[in-house]
Amino acid sequence: MSDTRPGHAPMDQFTVVDDCLQVGGIPLTRLAARVGQTPFYAYDRQVMTRRVESLHAALPEGISVHYAVKANPMPAVVTHMAGLVDGLDVASGRELRVALDAGMPAAEISFAGPGKSILELEMAMAAGITLNLESETELERVAAIAEKTGETAHVAVRVNPDFELKTSGMKMSGGPKAFGVDAERVPALLARIGELGLHFRGFHxxxxxxxxxxxxxxxxxxxxxxxxxxxxxxxxxxxxxxNIGGGFGIPYFPGDRPLDLGPIAEHLESRLPEVRDRLPEAEVILELGRYLVGEAGVYVAEVIDRKESRGQTFLITNGGLHHHLAASGNFGQVIRKNYPVVVGNRVQGTEREVVNVVGPLCTPLDVLAQQMELARAEIGDLIVVFQSGAYGYTASPTRFLSHPEPVEVLV
Incomplete structure (x- = not known):
């Protein structure tokens, strides 16, 4: 059973008053009434602000922080983050439009991702942002567009290194990958960039x-x-x-401990003098998404039925994997684990029980909590899934079985 009562790390970002969760200082029941429907995602702007401020305070001077828009591309979230960070990184043409609308200068926006379309490359070049090249083919396409339009191509090389981030939740390097150019092929690509006369900016x-x-x-x-x-x-x-990437994680499951920034900051401080000496014009960038916004969001669904089946209690909600694929365990988990979940309007509760929280879909995969101890919930109560600020709504199959889509609010 998972302990998600007050004091468990994922809940430390929020307050509980009279046994009701508060998001953005608003009691959950009142927030639900304001939103006007369930399910919904709510993102707390103050949690995001505190995270960025604490990160800047911990890091050595001279390290820039960019927000990876793919973590949560809600326009209001991106606009808020644009006022806190040094740059934005996008992974599609639509994200690029959101980033530009957020007011971030084009010089501080970069575009990464394999398989960029010709239209996306043209959009990026017209906007004047940095394109992170993912292949030799992409380089030639960019050069052709530059020759045709007369636009300056600002390019960096996304490198697929010959090492991996050990114990990483998702490994993006170290072997054959669709992402970036293999490190051993990069020198030839750099030579070609020089031949084509493109504006070389650096490495990702x-x-x-x-x-x-x-x-x-x-x-x-x-x-x-x-x-x-x-x-x-x-x-x-x-x-x-x-751009040295990010990789900073957040705690999702019992036993997870928050990342200790102290040793990381000390190491960066020790390496920066050499980097500044040998690359005097280089801006060193940490690109983070989940770490900046993941803990700031909750997903809220309503209990629409409770039933008993062969000795187990099921709380059936109007939300599920179609809105929050990651919480269902179907977004990279090998062995399913419960995200932190509470009954939002009865966080502690006077009576507790072990239940399964499931959604309305016709699949046994539609599970938000499995054999988890929660306060006893009744029909109409609100189930809250924490750690839902990143890779939630937009990482989910919202059209599955044609149920209504959730609402998103920034509070």
Missing amino acids: IFSGSQNLRAEALIEAQGQTFDLALRLAESAPGPVEML
Whole structure:
């Protein structure tokens, strides 16, 4: 059974008053009435602000922080984050439009991802943002567009390094990957960038995500710096930016411990002098998504039925995997684990029980909590899934079985 009562790390971002969760200082029941429907996602802007401020305070001077829009592309969230961070990173043409609308200067926006369409490349070049090249083919397409339109192509090379981020929730490097250019192929690509006369900006080296081990992140960052310095020797111009990725994780499950930033900051401080000496024009960038917004969001669904089946209690809600695929365990979990869940209007409750929380879909995969101890819930009560600020709504199959889509609010 999972302990999600007050004091468990995922709940530390929020307050509970009279046994009712508060989001953005608003009691959940009142917030639900304001939204006017369930299910919904609610994102607390103050939680995001505190996270960015604490990160800046911990990091050494000279490290820029970029927000990876893919973590949560809600326009209101992106606009709020744009006022807190140093840049935005996008992964589609639609995200690019959101980033530009948020007011972030084009020079501080980059575009990564394999398989960019011709239209997306044209949009990015017209906007004047940095394109992270993912292949030799993409480089030639960019050069052709530049020749046709007369636009300046601002390019960086996304590198697939020959190492991985150990104990990472999702490994993005270290072997054959669809992401980036293999490190051993990069020197030839750099030479071609020089031949084509494109504006070379630097490197994007991303090795993994959702990591809670400082020592693993330190090792990967050290290897990233070494690789970047080695590749810079073949660069067709000065390195203006060095995006070392992110990988910072947040605690989801019992036993997870929040990431300790102290050792990471100390390591970055120790490496920066060499980087600044050898790459004097380079802006060193940490690109983070989940770490900045993941803990700021909750997903809220309503109990519409409760039933008993062969000795187990089921709470059936109007939300589920079609809105929150990750919480159902179907977004990368090998062995399903429960996200932190509470009955939002009875957080502690005077009576507790072990239940299964499921959605309305016709599949046994539609599970939000399995054999979990919660306050006793009745029809009409509100189920809250924490750690839902990143890779929630937009990472889910919302059209599955044609149920209504959830609402999103920033409070």
